[in-house]
Amino acid sequence: MANIRPLSGTAPPQSDGNGNPIYNEVLLSLPAGECKDLFSKLEFVRLKVHHVLHEPGDFLKSVYFGNSGMVSILTVFSDGKSVEVGLVGKEGFVGLPLLVGFHTAFTRAVSQIDATAFRVDAETLMALLPHCPTLDRRLRQYSQIATMQVTQVAACNRLHEVHERLARWLLMCSDRVSSNELPLTQEFLGQMLGTRRSSVTVAAGILQQAGTITTSRGDVKIVDRRKLEGAACDCYAIMQRQVREWQNGSRHA
Amino acid sequence: MANIRPLSGTAPPQSDGNGNPIYNEVLLSLPAGECKDLFSKLEFVRLKVHHVLHEPGDFLKSVYFGNSGMVSILTVFSDGKSVEVGLVGKEGFVGLPLLVGFHTAFTRAVSQIDATAFRVDAETLMALLPHCPTLDRRLRQYSQIATMQVTQVAACNRLHEVHERLARWLLMCSDRVSSNELPLTQEFLGQMLGTRRSSVTVAAGILQQAGTITTSRGDVKIVDRRKLEGAACDCYAIMQRQVREWQNGSRHA
DNA sequence: CAATCTCTGTACGCTTGCGCACATTGCATC
DNA sequence: GATGCAATGTGCGCAAGCGTACAGAGATTG
Numbered sequence: 001m002a003n004i005r006p007l008s009g010t011a012p013p014q015s016d017g018n019g020n021p022i023y024n025e026v027l028l029s030l031p032a033g034e035c036k037d038l039f040s041k042l043e044f045v046r047l048k049v050h051h052v053l054h055e056p057g058d059f060l061k062s063v064y065f066g067n068s069g070m071v072s073i074l075t076v077f078s079d080g081k082s083v084e085v086g087l088v089g090k091e092g093f094v095g096l097p098l099l100v101g102f103h104t105a106f107t108r109a110v111s112q113i114d115a116t117a118f119r120v121d122a123e124t125l126m127a128l129l130p131h132c133p134t135l136d137r138r139l140r141q142y143s144q145i146a147t148m149q150v151t152q153v154a155a156c157n158r159l160h161e162v163h164e165r166l167a168r169w170l171l172m173c174s175d176r177v178s179s180n181e182l183p184l185t186q187e188f189l190g191q192m193l194g195t196r197r198s199s200v201t202v203a204a205g206i207l208q209q210a211g212t213i214t215t216s217r218g219d220v221k222i223v224d225r226r227k228l229e230g231a232a233c234d235c236y237a238i239m240q241r242q243v244r245e246w247q248n249g250s251r252h253a
Numbered sequence: 254m255a256n257i258r259p260l261s262g263t264a265p266p267q268s269d270g271n272g273n274p275i276y277n278e279v280l281l282s283l284p285a286g287e288c289k290d291l292f293s294k295l296e297f298v299r300l301k302v303h304h305v306l307h308e309p310g311d312f313l314k315s316v317y318f319g320n321s322g323m324v325s326i327l328t329v330f331s332d333g334k335s336v337e338v339g340l341v342g343k344e345g346f347v348g349l350p351l352l353v354g355f356h357t358a359f360t361r362a363v364s365q366i367d368a369t370a371f372r373v374d375a376e377t378l379m380a381l382l383p384h385c386p387t388l389d390r391r392l393r394q395y396s397q398i399a400t401m402q403v404t405q406v407a408a409c410n411r412l413h414e415v416h417e418r419l420a421r422w423l424l425m426c427s428d429r430v431s432s433n434e435l436p437l438t439q440e441f442l443g444q445m446l447g448t449r450r451s452s453v454t455v456a457a458g459i460l461q462q463a464g465t466i467t468t469s470r471g472d473v474k475i476v477d478r479r480k481l482e483g484a485a486c487d488c489y490a491i492m493q494r495q496v497r498e499w500q501n502g503s504r505h506a
Numbered sequence: 507c508a509a510t511c512t513c514t515g516t517a518c519g520c521t522t523g524c525g526c527a528c529a530t531t532g533c534a535t536c
Numbered sequence: 537g538a539t540g541c542a543a544t545g546t547g548c549g550c551a552a553g554c555g556t557a558c559a560g561a562g563a564t565t566g
Binding site: 075077078081082083085086096097099100101102106107137140141143144146147148150151152153154155157158159194234242 | 349
């Protein structure tokens with residue numbers, strides 16, 4: 001309930017040294033005194049649509065704290081097929097493996113929508129962790145939340161149908177970008193859902209028919225959010241609850 | 254190459270206080286002096302076939318280090334359908350969320366095959382971690398490996414066919430129990446693969462036709478491992494490599 | 507040995523989704 | 537406003553897999 005929604009508020013609660021507003025909820029949750037060190041090390045970066053942060057096999061050297069927009073984490077196969085396995089918005093960060101000292105990416109990370117993030121060198125961040133217990137705990141807990149999400153997606157991918165998964169995805173995306181209007185092509189949605197573009201067309205048609213969304217060229221609008229939640233599989237509610245509970249601290253935050 | 258395969262060796266390298274042989278590779282990888290404390294806290298447990306360690310929503314209080322046999326991690330839905338999202342053998346442990354202080358299970362953990370494990374109270378383990386840096390690092394790295402596996406499985410579940418996934422699963426299972434003979438019913442395989450029992454029959458038929466396995470009532474034998482690897486999707490090789498590289502220490506172990 | 511139960515093979519109709527292809531429509535650029 | 541491109545709607549044949557049901561084969565128990 002006390003959920004942080006700065007984008008819809010008036011003035012952002014904090015900003016980094018250069019006046020860039022901080023929306024990332026991990027960063028905002030840090031105790032004022034404890035980790036101010038970190039803020040000076042953050043580099044504000046703008047990520048254009050479809051900007052690739054890393055490909056499988058790449059050497060990872062930076063962590064990206066999501067600040068606005070959204071980054072998708074994909075598994076890609078050698079035949080070019082891909083499926084999304086995770087979404088990162090302002091609630092988390094990109095670069096999970098770095099936290100345990102792994103420097104090789106095994107996924108593709110690509111920005112959906114225009115996004116902004118705070119980048120920090122992995123070495124720098126790791127060096128700070130011993131002095132920033134809250135940050136350390138939050139990062140590790142987010143890793144676990146991300147794992148729980150992948151786990152749910154793994155099952156969802158197997159057992160639920162395209163239009164249910166599309167509805168879920170639109171909702172999750174909307175939550176992260178704080179908007180009901182999503183600039184997305186069906187081709188791209190197909191890559192996220194691991195299905196054909198034309199299957200997305202059909203699925204979107206079903207949702208539109210039900211009066212939950214409207215679509216036009218490269219654009220999806222959520223018109224009845226409640227109804228869209230009904231069209232999505234339970235996975236949406238489950239994953240949303242997991243993040244919420246964590247953010248509200250009911251899990252030993 | 255220096256991979257530990259104690260089950261096929263003569264004498265196990267170590268045992269706990271009560272003479273139970275230790276095969277778990279995390280435990281075996283600990284420096285001799287550093288974490289002997291832990292060994293006295295371990296409780297040796299035998300897990301019968303299909304024993305449920307925890308259901309979604311359960312309060313978690315123990316970590317289980319796999320020692321022999323195998324434990325499956327499943328996502329289950331309210332309609333009773335389930336899919337396996339992770340396998341734990343002697344390379345890892347059950348209870349990932351505990352490492353970051355989460356005490357609520359969100360999956361089902363169930364032992365395949367008769368299994369043994371070392372159980373330790375979460376509080377006890379967590380209290381030891383500050384004094385056992387190697388253990389701490391290994392546990393966290395295994396968490397990451399497990400996440401990488403779920404990630405691969407999420408994509409595999411979406412894009413690969415039943416007989417490919419079945420082949421992959423049999424190989425992964427065989428690796429963990431160190432046997433080519435697997436006492437498994439098709440009904441159970443269906444729950445693992447998130448498919449019908451009769452689809453398993455068909456898939457097993459394909460694999461048997463190709464001369465890779467033989468099946469009889471409640472039993473699958475791998476007769477041509479190399480060929481079975483060819484029948485499996487790439488996911489098997491990918492996941493196997495991830496674990497191997499970690500165990501061989503090429504990832505900053 | 508008979509009865510019973512479990513596991514497996516198989517079949518049938520049906521739905522979903524794939525692969526492919528082609529027409530159409532909206533947007534941008536000249 | 538003509539041209540070109542990207543995005544979308546649609547159609548068709550086909551394969552995979554689902555839900556269901558039933559028969560046979562193997563194990564177990566009395």
